[in-house]
Amino acid sequence: xxxWLLGAAxxxxxxCERHQRGVKPSEAPxxxxxxxxxxxxxxxxxxxxxxxxxxxxxxxxxxxxxxQTTMQLALSAGQQGVxxxxxxxRVELYDERTQKPLGELSARSPTxxxxxxxxxxxxxxxxxxxxxxxxxxxxxxxxxxGGSRLDAAGRSFLVRVTLRVDGQETSADGxxxxxAKPKPKKVKIKSPPIIIEPPVVT
Numbered sequence: 001x002x003x004w005l006l007g008a009a010x011x012x013x014x015x016c017e018r019h020q021r022g023v024k025p026s027e028a029p030x031x032x033x034x035x036x037x038x039x040x041x042x043x044x045x046x047x048x049x050x051x052x053x054x055x056x057x058x059x060x061x062x063x064x065x066x067x068q069t070t071m072q073l074a075l076s077a078g079q080q081g082v083x084x085x086x087x088x089x090r091v092e093l094y095d096e097r098t099q100k101p102l103g104e105l106s107a108r109s110p111t112x113x114x115x116x117x118x119x120x121x122x123x124x125x126x127x128x129x130x131x132x133x134x135x136x137x138x139x140x141x142x143x144x145x146g147g148s149r150l151d152a153a154g155r156s157f158l159v160r161v162t163l164r165v166d167g168q169e170t171s172a173d174g175x176x177x178x179x180a181k182p183k184p185k186k187v188k189i190k191s192p193p194i195i196i197e198p199p200v201v202t
Contacts, residue, residue: 041168042081042127047074048174049132051159054149056139058108069105069137073161073172077129084166086123093140094158096175102145102157106138125165153181 054067071091088107095102112121113132121133145152156177163170 040081041166042084043078044165045076046163046172048159048161048172049074051174051176053140053176069139071135071137073133075131075133077125077127079128081127083124083126086125086163086165089162089164091137092160096156096158103141107135110135152178154178
């Protein structure tokens with residue numbers, strides 16, 4: 001009786017071993033996937049360095065003696081974040097004294113200063129970068145600025161630029177002062193001395 005019980009116990013044990021041999025060992029639970037935080041958006045500071053209000057020389061028939069309306073922006077990127085794509089959303093013009101809106105100027109074809117010249121720029125800015133950029137602009141509506149470039153002479157205007165870097169918008173303001181009207185020059189005519197002969201009695 002004892003042997004039978006022992007045999008039965010052995011049979012059960014062996015049977016369990018045979019059953020376990022066919023089963024793959026349980027694997028350790030896989031760690032939960034790490035969800036990385038989205039990269040920090042690059043922080044960019046913009047300063048309107050200079051603006052020239054003039055013509056738009058990009059048309060099929062540019063004005064004679066054309067001076068292109070341009071805007072220069074100084075850009076400074078923070079050290080944190082990833083490189084981003086910068087674009088000009090809009091350029092708005094205001095009367096500096098009354099804050100009256102005077103229309104928008106379209107921006108196009110940005111260039112960046114290489115140290116020797118301005119070169120075409122794709123708008124990509126790296127962390128820690130300091131750039132000097134230039135943007136051709138559409139000509140202002142001179143009827144809103146007094147009637148003509150000459151009528152706008154001596155007036156000050158406010159330029160508000162809205163920029164976007166990877167979905168984040170920021171703005172920068174700058175003041176542009178139109179040159180004063182040139183003063184008329186006095187013209188002096190020099191001639192050799194004129195001698196008036198005394199009347200001669202004949």
